[in-house]
Amino acid sequence: MATLTSLTRDLVSIPSHDDEAAAGKSIRQWLETNTDARVTRDDHGNVIARKGQGDTSLALVGHHDVVPPDGSQVDTDGEYVVEERDGRLYGRGTADMKGCVAAAMLAFRDADPASELVFASFVGEEQGGVGCQAAIEDGFAPDYAVVGEGSTGYSGDGVTDVAVAHKGRRGSTIVAEGAAAHASEPEAGANAIYRATDAVDMVRDLDFPETTVLGHDLRGSVAVTEIDGGSAWNVIPEHCEATVDERTVPGERAPLDRVEAIDGVTWRVDQDLPPMACSDAEFADTVLNAATAAQDGAPEHVVKPHATDAGWLAQAGTDCVIVGAAEPGEAHTADESVSLDVLERCREVYERIAEAWPSH
Incomplete structure (x- = not known):
């Protein structure tokens, strides 16, 4: 046996x-x-x-x-x-x-x-x-x-x-779109990295979700963990993405969709483990x-x-x-x-x- x-x-x-x-x-x-x-x-x-x-x-x-x-x-x-x-x-x-x-x-x-x-x-x-x-x-x-x-x-x-x-874990991506231009004339384009970093600032200011389960406190977290954008040192970037790692708690989520209030920014959920x-x-x-x-x-x-x-x-x-x-x-x-x-x-x-x- x-x-x-x-x-x-x-x-x-x-x-x-x-x-x-x-x-x-x-x-x-x-x-x-x-x-x-x-x-x-x-x-x-x-x-x-x-x-x-x-x-x-x-x-x-x-x-x-x-x-x-x-x-x-x-x-x-x-x-x-x-x-x-x-x-x-x-x-x-x-x-x-x-x-x-x-x-x-x-x-x-x-x-x-x-x-x-x-x-x-x-x-x-x-x-x-x-x-x-x-x-x-x-x-x-x-x-x-x-x-x-x-x-x-x-x-x-x-x-x-x-x-x-x-x-739980909700992994998501902030996507910022802009318009390319020569870096010598930045006003001719729309800087996607600036838009992405404005969104990152919003994420940084969010309160962490928290709740109580059978008398035990459970506190989540939100953190930007990656950022990728730009194509060359002398080009105003037209695209930038930032990855967000959120640790979720039952019944509460961080309002990450607020970043879409920024011009050119969208938010995409890639994984949501409950x-x-x-x-x-x-x-x-x-x-x-x-x-x-x-x-x-x-x-x-x-x-x-x-x-x-x-x-x-x-x-x-x-x-x-x-x-x-x-x-x-x-x-x-x-x-x-x-x-x-x-x-x-x-x-x-x-x-x-x-x-x-x-x-x-």
Whole structure:
């Protein structure tokens, strides 16, 4: 029988940055072999399994795609390198987030659920949550979800907390158009860089969006991160663009469209990853109780700065929390790793909440 370490190692060893098919096939086959659940792998590559019955559904959610590996994380045959040392497993996807996918698979297998229990591992999370969005469009709609992204080390070193909210990200572009002219006669043209910088000044003066989720403050941010314009040192620029990174919070957005009041300026949204906020305090407390029972530390409700698939689920009506083994700064690195003890802790949390919720 597979252990959590061996199952994680197996999943991490499967390359899934360009194509998630092999990893999805492996997850589906394991669930079909080791559970009596109803298992599907949809046309998008998402793996979804269901067991138990009831009026309420709880999903254990993860993703099996990863970002491209560092050269040190791939061997000469193109396979992912997985190493175990000092109680940690090293390799691309260990922390983000095949370790917690494996933990959720074992919890799903072993739990005697209080209602319908769903396991879901999505594709395309690293591409903006395209797999999760596709599943929602196809009717995926659990009432509650525990998403296995990182929540360890927020309230204290080594403590696995329960994230009840996270920021979203809206990436957008300010586009300024002008009219070219020779730089010796600037009044003959319309300087697109000046128009863009006027817009940048407006962005700089905007208040950051903020809100409160279950008593916790969540504050967003707005920042201009790139600017590009002009064609030559002696030409008045006719085109200039500025990139804006906005970290959004539930229910609040910065009024970036105000820049369009400037002559020649338009504003374009390029990406909009939604924030997440849990609105069910009882569910959040029940998960916190499960996390407390599974560790010696004292976990807390916390907020995350990063967008996850929980945002898409929350936007569709699912109450979400995040519980996972990854620590801040661990994902996407050349020495990505995960604590095996914390993975075991997460597996226990998932199983406990599956058997405790709904509580009545």
